[in-house]
Amino acid sequence: MDVMEQIKDQIESHDILLYMKGSPKLPQCGFSSKAVQALMACGEQFAFVDILANPEIRANLPKYANWPTFPQLWIKGELIGGSDIIIDMFNSGELQQLIAEAAGSAEKAED
Numbered sequence: 167m168d169v170m171e172q173i174k175d176q177i178e179s180h181d182i183l184l185y186m187k188g189s190p191k192l193p194q195c196g197f198s199s200k201a202v203q204a205l206m207a208c209g210e211q212f213a214f215v216d217i218l219a220n221p222e223i224r225a226n227l228p229k230y231a232n233w234p235t236f237p238q239l240w241i242k243g244e245l246i247g248g249s250d251i252i253i254d255m256f257n258s259g260e261l262q263q264l265i266a267e268a269a270g271s272a273e274k275a276e277d
Contacts, residue, residue, distance in 0.1 A: 169222040173230050177240050181268045182212035185227055186237040189216055197249035201237040204256040210269040241268045 167175070177183060182205075188194030190202045194216075205212050217224035217236055228234045231245050239246040241264055246252065255261035 169226045170230055173223060173227055176213075176215060177243055180213035180240075181242055182210065182265060183240040184212055184214045184237055185217055185223070185240070186214055187216070187218050190214055194218055195236075197235075198237045201239065201249045201252045204252050204261060205239070205265070207256065208262050208265040210265050212265075241265070 184190075184201060184205060186193065186198035186201060188198055190206065193199035193202055202214075215223060217227065224236075227236075227238065231238055233245055233248070235248050237249055237252075239248075239252055246255070246264070252261060255264070
């Protein structure tokens with residue numbers, strides 16, 4: 167499987183996927199750290215790919231996504247954006263709703 171197919175497969179296989187530098191427990195940059203904090207505050211599980219450990223993905227994901235920076239949040243196969251967008255959406259409550267819907271707990275979030 168070439169790297170573009172691998173990226174496509176990762177995005178299609180996970181409802182909530184964060185491409186980041188490091189891991190949720192040990193982010194390797196401030197932007198990834200902020201994105202992880204916002205996602206974790208939503209209270210749902212999410213998948214992640216450490217692009218530092220996957221240099222081919224790091225090199226090719228910006229071409230695949232047409233988005234030059236990391237982190238990148240993908241929900242249900244759609245690129246949501248990077249750290250600033252994630253934080254803005256979290257602050258407005260939009261991220262929590264989107265994450266709840268993607269995780270199948272939208273009804274739970276509305277109770």
